[in-house]
Amino acid sequence: MRLRSTMAIQWTKDVDAALAQARTKNQALLLDFNAAPM
């Protein structure tokens, strides 16, 4: 059983940059609106 992901998620906080990247890569976006402890 794997204990860790093979790929850590590379989150960004910049919505507009992510939108531009998604268009360029023709890839969907996942927005995670959260209140997790910072």
Add this chain to the structure above:
Amino acid sequence: MYPNPRVADFVTGNFVPVKIHVKEQPAAFKRFGAQWTPTLMVLDPEGKEQYRFEGYLPPEDFLAQLELGLAKSAFAHEEFAQAERRYREIVRKYPTLEAAPEAVYWAGVAKYKATGDAAALRDTAREMSQRYPASSWAKKASVWGG
């Protein structure tokens, strides 16, 4: 759920992932109409929202919801064959989860949209009554006969 390796791999492989904290970016909450945390949104590459869900989910349910989002995005872009494949894959991978009956329903609709053959809807109603008779999606499909 993100420490889960399947979730991490799926997110990395299928999305441009964005984290928006309520205290850091309240304007983004307003911009997208997020009213609770966690709220997860799937946007298509043009930035149009295709799916959202609120509240914590265990990893398997979370994955199923993300896959529903991608299937709905394909459907919205009238890529009906791809949408059907995605919905069928959800049923195959998560047959006991809440996402499954919804995926059966929409797989049938996608097939109908792709082929124009009303048998797709009748078959879906039959499958729904056999596999998920207690589901609200079975009620919705019941009008199609079968």
